[in-house]
Amino acid sequence: MANYKVTFNHKAEPVVVKSGTLITEAARLAGIEINQPCGGQGRCGRCVVQVTEGKVRQRSTLRLSSEDIGLGYCLACQSVIEGDLSVLVPEQEKVERRLVTDRTAVEVEPLPGYSPEYHQSLRRYFLDIAQPNYEDQTDDLSRLQKHLRVALGFEQVEIPVTLIKKISSAFREGNWQVTVYLDISSGEDGISLIRLVDIVPHHCENDNPIWGAAIDIGTTTVTLWLVDLWTGFVHAQVSEYNAQIRRGEDVISRIIYADKEGGLQELQQLIVGTINQLVELACKRVKDYTVTPEQILKVTVAANTTMMHLFLGVPPSYIRLAPFIPTFNQAPLVRAQEIGLHVNPNAIVDCLPGVASYVGADITAGVLSAGVDDTDKLTLFLDVGTNGEMVLGSKEWLVTCACSAGPAFEGAGVRDGMRATTGAIEEVWIHSETYEPTYRVIGGGKPHGICGSGLISLLAELFMTGVIDKAGNLNTSLSTPRIREGEHGMEYVVAWGKETVHGRDIAITRVDIDNLLRAKAAIYAGFIVLAQSVGVPLEETEQVLIGGSFGKYLNIEKSIQIGLLPDLPWEKFNFLGNTAVKGAYFALLSQENRERIREIASKMTYIELSADNTFYEAFMSAMFLPHTDINRFPSVMEAIQSVKVPIQS
Amino acid sequence: MALSGIQIYKLLPQTNCKECGFPTCLAFAMKLAAKQVELSACPYVSEESKAQLEESSAPPIRLITLKSDGYEVKAGNEVVMYRHEKTFYNKPGLFVKIKTSAPEGDVKTLAQRIQEYRVNYVGIELEVDGIAVEDDANNPERMKATINAVRSMSKKPLMLFSRSASSLEAGLPQLSGETPLIGCADSENWEKYAELAKQSKTALAVIADSVDGLAELTEKAKSKGVEDLVLVPEGKNLGHELILQTQIRRLALKANYRAVGYPTLVFCQNQAQMAQSIAKYAGFIVIDQFAEELIYPLLVLRQNIYTDPQKPIQVQPGLYEINNPQPTDPVLVTTNFSITYFSVANEVEGSGLPAHLLVADAEGMSVLTAWAAGKFDAERIAKAVKAANLDEKMTRKRLVLPGAVAVLSGEVEAELPGWEIRVGPREAVDIPKFYKQVLLVN
Amino acid sequence: MRTITLGALPAEGGTRKRVVTVGGETAMPFMRFEGEIPNPPVVAIEIKDRKPEDWSPLLIETWEDVIDDPAKWAAAAEAAGADLIVLALSLPNRNGEPTTPDEAVASVKAVLSATGLPLIVFGPGQAEADNTLLVAVSEATKGERLALGICEDKNYRTIVATAMANGHLVTARTPMDVNLAKQLNILISDMGLPLDRILMDPTTGALGYGIEYGFSVMERLRLAALQGDKMTQLPMIVTPGFEAWKAKESKVGEGVPKAWGDWLNRAINWETLTAMTLVESGADIVVLRHPESLKRVKSAIDELMAAKAFVS
Ligand code: SF4
Ligand code: FES
16 A cells, blocks of 8 residues: 655654545644544544645545635545645634634724724813913813813813812913813714813823723623723723622522612622723733723713613612613713712713613614624624623614523533633533543633533534433433533533642533523524514524624534524624624714614614513423424534434433 | 515604604504504505505404393404414303293293302303393293393393294394394395394394305395394204314405304304314304303303413412322422423422422413512512411421522511421422422421 | 324234224314314223322212222223223322332233223323333333323433333323423434324313413414424323313312302313313323213214315
8 A cells, every 4th residue: 555745834754654544643643633622523623734735535524615625724534645745734723713613703993094083072182271360360160161162162061070179280280281181972962062071280192092991781791991092992801790790690680689778789889899890900901001090081881771770870670570661771971980980080971872671782882883783684683691682684674682591601600601711611522422522721721611602512512412312401321421410410521620720520510501501592582583573584684693702702503503593504604702892882982883873772673572472482492402493403403413313212 | 464564664654753652663563563553553654555554454253242231242353263373352152041931930040040150260250141042932922021031130141042033023122222142044034034133233143054054144134234243053063063163263364254254153062062162263152051060161161262372371379289298298389380380390299209389370470580570579479378378277387489589588588477488499300309308307 | 193003903912902093184173174084082091000099089989899900990991981091000009108010010911901902001200110110011011002101301211212112102291382292202203212103292281270271282283283393293192081180170079169060060071171172172082080071072072073074
């Protein structure tokens, strides 16, 4: 039999292998370990390499785009060597970006052609104030007002007492030169009310940053972006679990807690506390400047309606009681100090408008940032959070609904769940014969827990390999020590204690599986009801945009396999990361966008799921893997047949 | 064809002006599609759109109302073949037959029993709807006398059946101001009966053994100006009757065949026929025996079949005993959502351990949903305990709350002095373990 | 709808004198003018392996002479006109100890020799006991084409496996939900048991206790089946006898409202009306407890089947 030379990564010394050898084996001989998450079964597509010279016979090209195949990419575990070769083994991260099933969050970019003076609402003016004397006995406040009127043409400027206190010293300290910050946000009726936000001595550098923050208050996760309004550039992105979690996992628990004596106040303090921490953290993260929280002058907030109420300290009681009427969908602008936010006390806090009790500003902001209101394509937009909120529509019309998915996809409410940060398992593959898992950890170190994407991936693998049946029951008759009786019933061990950070086993329990099933069923049922409500078949959707706290990564194929996402061609999906905070960021940067959010809120039609039992029906039918009606998931049906789940007894 | 929300939306102005009372035109369109609002609520619909939207409106099955002094029975207006598609609206009127050949004393007694029959089912008072006087004596005098005897005891709506128009003529003046039903008009006597119905403004029952026969009669009666018609399909046997009923309903709904767009009436002789008529499309049911032990289940069946299936599946709130519990055994509390109930009941049953399962009325919601909506709180739980009289029944007062509402334990304790309040597991599967490890230990 | 045969004749490896075939419908119940109704619904009588403690005194009285002997009871049920027998095993035996597999096998064998009708065997309804008892019964009666129950979504593997190995059928029970019913059928057939060996029990409430849900779920399952959904094309078995006799209306004779009328008649009406309503919604096998209800339901089914093809 013929022998061939194979060179890896341009190394000088090729290895010599027999004809018919797989690239993975040749690599091992060359001392290079190619990752084989699925155990070389040609299922995962993770062992991608690029053949730069020579030809191989490919048994399978699963998950590779035709473009990549043209460039010589192939699956190492499926490629048989039949000639001399030169092979490049790419880094894992680059592999993902190439796979048609994987999505990493789209990066943020400032608006094209951004100009601070034209787009956003904070204005900085350098004033030279006429000094008083014995003739001109005008007081400092009137002096400032006169200057604003005469030099800048602002007739009416709101100046709070806290700023009046600063005027005299600023004038004198700056030797009658001051910098003022004004907010010119236009109100609901289009009439501008000008607000003084800060006054400081001296003229600062013309291109000094003007700091603003965009915030998304999720029920489970809070995210904050620190933005230089002058350049539009995001300098820090931070997030943390909402400290209110200890008072209940979902909005309902929080509402009920808020009804208790002192509860509302406590929850308000907890959320503001979380945000204040994030502000500090974000300021520290900024590389090129020293930023203090007091320099943040404008804040836009996206949040679900309950969180918005709690953030402002407004009782949310009626949100949970039929017919579900919130106190407000659109709050007026407030000053930071009114709610205890530790940014500049006079900073303008703009709470973005929502639609209804269960469709808040996080969704309107998400729709904006995803551009759903601006597209001709029939779009399904989904924001996976503790509440799964979704929108169907296009430029012409928008319908929306919200379903209680629970925090499972945010890694909460699952025994070994965690946020998508360092140490989280974000992807799992299980060998279909040995039932041994391979996983990938964010940051590459030892695992600490499993994040939302990891849970989706894990559930899909458990199902595809027959470790669980379609109802989520663990198959106890398989011979593997990983399936065992745990404290909460049966469980499957993903990582043994010796592999983990904390030395404890990381496992998924039957209860976790139920939680995940419920979460995914609620979301899918939402799609069904939404589509039904307007009489548009779900299959007609032209694009699916996904937002949420999945971290940076989502596997579309796995999400379809568990029946979370509808079975549409992979290329129709796009993962946008946290769309709510991005929407808040857009609103922070542009008054036009801010106005668009208002329009979105007013034109979106809200479907109340509890109005009848169509949602319940759809939910029950989705409480199965991938779905009771398998015909809705033809690709999964095919995949199951190709994996050939062994018959269990 | 019914238009979808989006199709209707395209015919609306799309300005989202909110004047119709809905936040967007699409919201309004969806309500229109669901037939929950009138098109006229939007002042801005173009004439053209109006024409397109108004075509499918008139109800396919005519609403017939029988009236007497203080009573009313309705039938018709149904819109579906199967109750799960929406709901059945007007419960079939239940009438008991009284014969003119019966002695006056018997008539009075029976009429009185019918008038007074009242039974409580889950808090609802159920009653018989009316009396059908059958002129088996074929005698106008008897008809008149029987009606008077009935009326001396009962004011409920009447049906008058006779083979001769003269009996009806004699009877009807006794019922002035009422809307009874008269019948049955067949291919021979229809003309006279129709005239009578028209004159005295009664509803008219027409009888035939085929759909075509019935349609022919209704067309004829209509031509005489009688609008309120009731169909009596005369089946040769139970199976034939079911087929006729089904065909009539289907033609009325699916083919919009107006000639059979009326409620039906069945004369029932046995329980099978009664069950079938209630389940399958009768608008009125006439039974020829009055026995409490039959009337009660029939009224309940009718109530059940005509509940709105859009409401969540519920089990009867109350106390359920599992595995022969003693007054010392624990009381587990849960909600009356069927799936919740079943999962709890199955776990307890499967464990073989005795328990009282107290199902609180949470409007058919699961524990968490009900709690979220304020339908499963300490107050309701305490109410359920009282309603089941547990304070007296139980010698050891131990109440186990679902783990998902652990937060309620303090309030429940306050509501139920003398009770030991325990917090159970969150998931039903963990109940047996909890029972063995916690409840059995102390 | 699929056609399913219960019981096996000697020539087929069993000992039954008669087999029962259900299913095969191509239309909604009894709509013979638009499809085939090849097999009428059948009526089973439920018996126990020992005198049941929690049954209504009316039933105990009715079966008084045979209630202590499942074989005699089965013969009496056959004599009363049952099409098949449902034998429900008890958790504790006569002596209050858990029924052993041997005892269960003995009861089943006794019933099989006392009657020529096909047999359905239900475990006591507790997962562990069901599994051990039914496996023993299944192995001891290999080839009889019994139907073994009850498979539920949390406990089906063992029963399905033993039914598969020994040529029996299973009944799959789900709590009044179309989707759950379908899901369990999928889970069972995923194990490799052919669909024509699964009966589905969508459960029902009795009259007054949720019958409307059972009614609608069955209608919907039948409609879905007729639209080509394979996983709902299984014949349906329901237990109105069990449900109706659990109701206070049937169980209790004293201290009830006068408006409820005569106890015995009421109880029989309760069972009959529950059963008939379910027959109307598509039940293929109804399991009853009282011989009088059996008589009434059977005669109604005869009348329903008597309708000649009728074309409008
Ligand atoms: S009144 Fe007419 S135009 Fe205005 S929102 Fe309602 S449907 Fe639209
Ligand atoms: S596809 Fe090659 S290792 Fe998975």
